[in-house]
Each structure stands twice: as structure tokens, then as C-alpha cells.
Amino acid sequence: MRFISLQSGSSGNCLFVESGETRLLFDAGLTGAQTEQRLAALGIDINTIEAVILSHSHCDHTKGAGVLLRKYARPLWMTGGTYHHILAMRKVGQIGTPHFFRPEATLQFGSLTIETIPTMHDAPEGVCFVVDDGKKRLGIMTDLGCRFGALKEAITTLDGILIESDYDPVMLKNGPYDKSLQDRIRGSKGHLSNRECAELLRDAGRKLRWACLGHLSGNNNTPELALETHRQILGRKLPLYVASRRETSPVLEL
Ligand SMILES: [Zn+2]
Ligand SMILES: [Zn+2]
Structure with missing residues (x-):
């Protein structure tokens, strides 16, 4: 299995996974043109992507989804909740009738096999996802x-992981965000801090060969x-990588 982050972070998320003939994108947070170009730079034709699977509705994960469907005819997969929220936000344009899946x-x-x-x-x-080949x-x-x-529980079963390590609590506290946005980020429905992420990895299973810090x-x-x-x-034991917020990161294999 090959994993490549085309970009990861609040300005756009798009992750490529390949095994044998099967090529998938997780999230569509780049423009259609960026997605096409970054795949092409890796020697991958965007028209060979079998499915684009969305994690959730936020723009940094979905803004290119409409174009991937309309211009490139790539099948979109999402939950009903994601679909309705995308439509309500009116930022992605027409997304036709996508393929739906239930959470879980x-x-x-x-x-x-993709476990949601x-x-x-x-x-x-x-x-979020576990991809099993x-x-x-x-x-x-x-x-x-x-x-x-x-x-x-899922993390204990993994061989590799791209996981969010969103913020440093001191930088967040002293940074440009107002109090309510800070509270959202560190709240139980926001994002994981570096420490929270690291503690999850510390408790991961013995099989884990590498972790790529993202978002x-x-x-x-x-x-x-x-x-x-x-x-x-x-x-020092576990190999760690950091996915770029702006560009394609190196290929990681399992
Ligand atoms: Zn996000
Ligand atoms: Zn989000």
C-alpha cells in the first residue's frame, strides 16, 4: 500500500492511497486543478482515481469535491450528514447524487477495505478511516x-497512520484567534493538540511502523x-513524518 499526502492542514486536505490497481482519494480540499497537477507530478492520471471519499463537510476537506465530480467525473462517497451540510453551506456547487455510506x-x-x-x-x-489491504x-x-x-481501539490495530496533530496549546493561547475560536479548537468537538496526538501514538499497538503528523x-x-x-x-523509536501544509509529501509505504 502506498500513501501520499497531497496536502494536509486547514488550507486543504487531500490524501492518496494506492494498492495494486486501486487508487483512492480521501478528502477533496484542493482545487480540481491542484489535485490533477499534484497527481500528474507523481505520474498518476486523475482519471484513474476510483473514488473520492469525504471525511466530513468542512471546506478544507470538500472545496474541490464538486469539480472532481463535474469536470473529472470521479465518484464521490460521503455520509448523508456530510452531503446535507455541504449543500447548506453552498460553497461546493452541484454535487449531483453522490454515493452514500453510513458512519461505521x-x-x-x-x-x-475501508472502515469508517x-x-x-x-x-x-x-x-475517520482505516484502510485495509x-x-x-x-x-x-x-x-x-x-x-x-x-x-x-482502532489505533491499536494499525501499521501506519496519518493523524492530526493540530495545535500547540501555548501558541493557541497566545495566537491571533479570539477566545471563542480557541475554545472551539481545544474543545471536545475541535482538534487534537500535539500532546494529545502523541499520547495516542504512545498507546498504539506494537505493529505501528510509522506515523505521519497531519492537519x-x-x-x-x-x-x-x-x-x-x-x-x-x-x-526516538517510532519514525515520524510531518505532512506539508502546502505541497505533496514523500511517499510512505506499508
Ligand atoms: Zn480540517
Ligand atoms: Zn473539520
Whole structure:
């Protein structure tokens, strides 16, 4: 299984997973043109993407979804809650009739099985994912809200993970956001801090071969600070990567 972050963070999320002939995108937070170009730079034709699966409705995960459907005819998959919220926000344009799944549903695309796990994040019927190719299990886990039981349980089964390490609490407190936005981010329906993320990884299963930190805040975190906090809690053993907020990150394999 190959995993590539085309971008991860509050300005746009789009993640590529490939196994054998099966190619999927998780989230559509880049423009259609950016998605096409970044895939092309990796030698991947956007028309070979079998499905685009959305985690939740927020713009940083969905703003390119309409174009991926209308211009590239890529099938969109989402929960009913995501669909209705996207329509209500009126920022994505027409998305036709997508393929729906229930939170907690298991999806199958070629050799890949996708388990969907409801999150506590403040979007209707938002989910995170475990991608299973029959041999290895990859977690795609951002916009989580808090560290809920099903999340912790899933993490113990993983071989690799892209996980949100959104903010440093001191930077958030001293940063540009007003109190209500700060409260939203650190609340139980917001995002995970560097420390919260690192503690989850500390309790992960023995199989975990690497972790890629994602969804870093541009205002309230830096890659250096995120890595420092993780190293303090995890030591040196686990290979750690940080997904870029602006560009494609290196290929990670399982
Ligand atoms: Zn997000
Ligand atoms: Zn979100």
C-alpha cells in the first residue's frame, strides 16, 4: 500500500492511497486543478482515481469535491450528514447524487477495505478511516474532536497512520484567534493538540511502523514544535513524518 499526502492542514486536505490497481482519494480540499497537477507530478492520471471519499463537510476537506465530480467525473462517497451540510453551506456547487455510506459502514474498492469510524468533531456525521489491504492497516484520522474509545481501539490495530496533530496549546493561547475560536479548537468537538496526538501514538499497538503528523495549524503550530512534543512523549523509536501544509509529501509505504 502506498500513501501520499497531497496536502494536509486547514488550507486543504487531500490524501492518496494506492494498492495494486486501486487508487483512492480521501478528502477533496484542493482545487480540481491542484489535485490533477499534484497527481500528474507523481505520474498518476486523475482519471484513474476510483473514488473520492469525504471525511466530513468542512471546506478544507470538500472545496474541490464538486469539480472532481463535474469536470473529472470521479465518484464521490460521503455520509448523508456530510452531503446535507455541504449543500447548506453552498460553497461546493452541484454535487449531483453522490454515493452514500453510513458512519461505521465498511466500504470495498478493489483490494481495499475501508472502515469508517464516526468522530466527535463538529461536523454532522463526520468520520475517520482505516484502510485495509488484507495485509496492512493504515489509519487516516484527522478532525477527530477528542480521543474517543473507538479511535483508541482502532489505533491499536494499525501499521501506519496519518493523524492530526493540530495545535500547540501555548501558541493557541497566545495566537491571533479570539477566545471563542480557541475554545472551539481545544474543545471536545475541535482538534487534537500535539500532546494529545502523541499520547495516542504512545498507546498504539506494537505493529505501528510509522506515523505521519497531519492537519497542523498554520497559526498555532509548527512542524518543529510538533515533532519536539512527540519526541518528548514517544522517544526516538517510532519514525515520524510531518505532512506539508502546502505541497505533496514523500511517499510512505506499508
Ligand atoms: Zn480540517
Ligand atoms: Zn473539520
